[in-house]
Amino acid sequence: MLSKSQIKYINSLKIKKYRQQERAFVVEGTKSVLELLDSDFEVELVVATDEFRQKYASILSHHAAKAETASLAELERLGTFQTNDSCLAVARTKENAFLCARPGEYALLLDDIRDPGNLGTILRIADWYGITKIICSANTTDLYNPKVIAASKGSFTRVAVYYTDLPAFLAAQVLPAQHVVGAFLGGTSLYKFAFPAAGGYLVLGNESQGIGAEVGTFVTDRVTIPRFGGAESLNVGIATAVLCDNLRRQLPL
Incomplete structure (x- = not known):
């Protein structure tokens, strides 16, 4: 169950100032969260329905991120989607690392x-x-x-x-x-x-x-x-x- 402080933290990340301050952001929906978990982003927290946690238990078990269970109503209140029937995650932002095109790219x-x-x-x-x-x-x-x-x-x-x-x-x-x-x-x-x-x-x-x-x-x-x-x-x-x-x-x- 999510604590009040966790709810406040997740909601704060909807605002750019707090994303920059906390160096964190929110990802919503099954596809995007699964791709996040398969990436090199550092994941802090996964908030998901019982169904999602059961279906993807093997994936979640390979991550250090804390997992919390939430109802559909709670997910909808936390996220920005009109409907979110599965999950959201909090991940760490990356450094603004230098990029340039290599020759031929x-x-x-x-x-x-x-x-x-x-x-x-x-x-x-x-x-x-x-x-x-x-x-x-x-x-x-x-x-x-x-x-x-x-x-x-x-x-x-x-x-x-x-x-x-x-x-x-x-x-x-x-x-x-x-x-x-x-x-x-x-x-x-x-x-x-x-x-x-x-x-x-x-x-x-x-x-x-x-x-x-x-x-x-x-x-x-x-x-x-x-x-x-x-x-x-x-x-x-x-x-x-x-x-x-x-x-x-x-x-x-």
């Missing part, structure tokens, strides 16, 4: 992505296409926001994320042979663009403003997803999927 750069659902979707897309590194501007939404974790569907356990000052990063880290490919309106058609085998970075910008001017000065190749209908723009998650799909058609793993 592409990483994603996200410039001021504010919507948590979009960041979670981009994590999932990167995971699908075998991109394991995402470098984010400092004002991109928090990786450990519950909506990001939920939208990633477990991909947060396989895709590493690094927050930094993007202009300074690009000035210091882009190798001479690497390219910085940015999504813009009015660029070269993506269908006519050849992704260089030397690797580099795919840059996606803010949902309403696009790639910022400072980051834009480092873009070596401006590409556009051709429009055939009347829509004004694409969601940044969809744009990421189209870019990654064309990258992998040309440069499969």
